[in-house]
Amino acid sequence: MSQTWWRGAAIYQVYLRSFADGNGDGAGDLAGLRSHLPYLKDLGIDAIWLNPWYPSPMADGGYDVADYRDIEPVFGTLAEAERFIEEAHELGIKVIIDVVPNHSSTESAWFKEALANPAARDRFWFADEPLNDWQSIFGGSAWTQVPDGQWYLHLFDPGQPDFNWNNPEVHQEFEDVLRFWFDRGVDGVRIDSAALLIKSDTAYEDLDEVHDVYRRWREVADEYDERILIGEVWLPDQERFARYLRPDELHTAFNFDFLSCAWDPADLRRSIDLTLATHTPIGAPPTWVLANHDVTRPVTRYGRADTSFAHGGALHGTPTDLELGYRRARAAALLAMALPGSVYVYQGEELGLPEVEDLPDEVRQDPMYARSGGTNPGRDGCRIPLPWSGDEPPFGFGTGAGTGAGAARPWLPQPESWRKLTAEAQRTDLGSMLNLYRTALSLRRELLGDGTLTWLPSGEKVLAFTRDSGLTCVTNLGAEPVPLPAGEVLLASGPLVDGLLPSDTTAWLAQRS
Ligand code: NOJ
Numbered sequence: 001m002s003q004t005w006w007r008g009a010a011i012y013q014v015y016l017r018s019f020a021d022g023n024g025d026g027a028g029d030l031a032g033l034r035s036h037l038p039y040l041k042d043l044g045i046d047a048i049w050l051n052p053w054y055p056s057p058m059a060d061g062g063y064d065v066a067d068y069r070d071i072e073p074v075f076g077t078l079a080e081a082e083r084f085i086e087e088a089h090e091l092g093i094k095v096i097i098d099v100v101p102n103h104s105s106t107e108s109a110w111f112k113e114a115l116a117n118p119a120a121r122d123r124f125w126f127a128d129e130p131l132n133d134w135q136s137i138f139g140g141s142a143w144t145q146v147p148d149g150q151w152y153l154h155l156f157d158p159g160q161p162d163f164n165w166n167n168p169e170v171h172q173e174f175e176d177v178l179r180f181w182f183d184r185g186v187d188g189v190r191i192d193s194a195a196l197l198i199k200s201d202t203a204y205e206d207l208d209e210v211h212d213v214y215r216r217w218r219e220v221a222d223e224y225d226e227r228i229l230i231g232e233v234w235l236p237d238q239e240r241f242a243r244y245l246r247p248d249e250l251h252t253a254f255n256f257d258f259l260s261c262a263w264d265p266a267d268l269r270r271s272i273d274l275t276l277a278t279h280t281p282i283g284a285p286p287t288w289v290l291a292n293h294d295v296t297r298p299v300t301r302y303g304r305a306d307t308s309f310a311h312g313g314a315l316h317g318t319p320t321d322l323e324l325g326y327r328r329a330r331a332a333a334l335l336a337m338a339l340p341g342s343v344y345v346y347q348g349e350e351l352g353l354p355e356v357e358d359l360p361d362e363v364r365q366d367p368m369y370a371r372s373g374g375t376n377p378g379r380d381g382c383r384i385p386l387p388w389s390g391d392e393p394p395f396g397f398g399t400g401a402g403t404g405a406g407a408a409r410p411w412l413p414q415p416e417s418w419r420k421l422t423a424e425a426q427r428t429d430l431g432s433m434l435n436l437y438r439t440a441l442s443l444r445r446e447l448l449g450d451g452t453l454t455w456l457p458s459g460e461k462v463l464a465f466t467r468d469s470g471l472t473c474v475t476n477l478g479a480e481p482v483p484l485p486a487g488e489v490l491l492a493s494g495p496l497v498d499g500l501l502p503s504d505t506t507a508w509l510a511q512r513s
Contacts, residue, residue: 015346037091252285272463389424451467488509
């Protein structure tokens with residue numbers, strides 16, 4: 001791969017707990033992931049991004065990290081993580097891990113020390129009384145009281161105390177953590193809640209000093225060969241967003257504007273143009289994201305009257321046409337994969353999994369559900385263990401010795417209806433979502449990736465552009481079928497009708513020379 005492998009990469013997101021269970025205890029793990037590396041190779045991805053895999057009490061699915069220098073025992077061991085990195089590299093797959101610099105875990109050594117000794121509280125935000133009326137992003141107050149009467153700040157769950165980035169030890173610790181994992185061969189780091197680290201008395205979003213942190217991190221990354229920093233930066237102001245991607249800061253950042261778009265030609269076109277206008281002047285490649293472990297799955301989202309995504313708007317029970325959503329999700333995937341830059345695929349997206357909306361309340365684990373008093377269903381519905389094979393749950397999710405009659409049930413229940421969506425069922429079905437992703441990723445590797453695009457004239461309900469390689473992408477978001485430009489159709493998200501591109505369908509064409 002080139003010096004800049006990340007600029008046009010297809011990155012597959014692994015939510016480890018729900019990917020594959022190698023020891024039959026009901027939770028996904030490194031053994032399960034390692035046994036499915038050939039599947040990922042065959043899918044045609046360039047890199048894997050794993051959500052946090054460190055020891056954690058799981059107050060927020062692992063985003064409450066207790067120890068950065070080890071692996072959560074449910075997932076495996078440090079030695080297994082090192083083997084996994086080697087095995088992925090042998091297959092030509094890069095490995096990206098998650099770090100969470102905004103907050104820690106109440107089970108971390110530093111927080112336990114702070115609880116035991118009030119003189120050791122400066123690495124966090126402790127005060128005699130709440131310093132402001134900030135609300136936790138998951139609901140409720142952002143301040144929690146400890147037994148001796150002081151309060152600490154947590155922008156998320158009480159299990160996630162915020163770090164105080166005014167303390168130099170916090171800076172040193174994270175630079176050491178980066179080196180710890182870069183030394184073990186990790187190729188990149190996804191930075192959680194990247195814009196929230198620095199706090200003033202009245203604000204915490206996107207304060208200028210945060211950029212000093214990332215300039216320093218960039219120096220650390222540049223001590224190594226081809227290591228990248230990816231920001232989780234939710235900022236509507238594109239000028240502010242672009243500051244994170246200056247040449248001496250992060251390499252890329254997630255494009256949440258695109259992810260939040262409605263299935264609407266004007267909104268998508270606006271977002272694509274805005275994204276390119278933001279990234280081109282600073283020379284950073286855009287990213288294209290349709291799904292992740294925090295958002296309603298596209299098959300469900302696109303089947304609703306309101307197809308956009310907004311946090312807190314994930315209200316279950318909304319009427320949903322899953323067939324329509326599925327068709328649009330296929331079209332959206334080809335659109336996203338044809339755009340210049342890198343693309344993310346969230347596990348299960350390639351299987352066309354819908355959101356699971358009817359989970360019994362007692363199995364829900366996302367703190368967003370509990371802290372909103374049940375008014376927000378939370379994110380468990382997009383984190384259901386993957387269906388790999390077979391006709392009934394657990395659909396081959398458990399692949400290890402513990403499977404069979406004695407195996408534990410997956411940590412979240414899978415719907416019976418997923419028998420049609422297993423990777424095994426889709427492998428031999430040429431029209432499946434899995435095969436659409438495989439073919440698209442393979443063509444993308446040959447013809448797309450980094451570069452620019454040129455819009456083609458089209459009706460207002462149609463998005464049509466060509467790429468440097470000559471590949472043309474046309475998406476019809478209108479109700480009526482439309483003619484395609486001249487060229488050989490290489491791939492389409494649904495069948496053409498009398499040579500026309502139907503509603504909610506994308507086609508890729510090669511120009512005739
Ligand atoms: C963003 C992560 O993607 C999400 O899952 C997590 O709950 C918050 N940051 C807090 O770490």
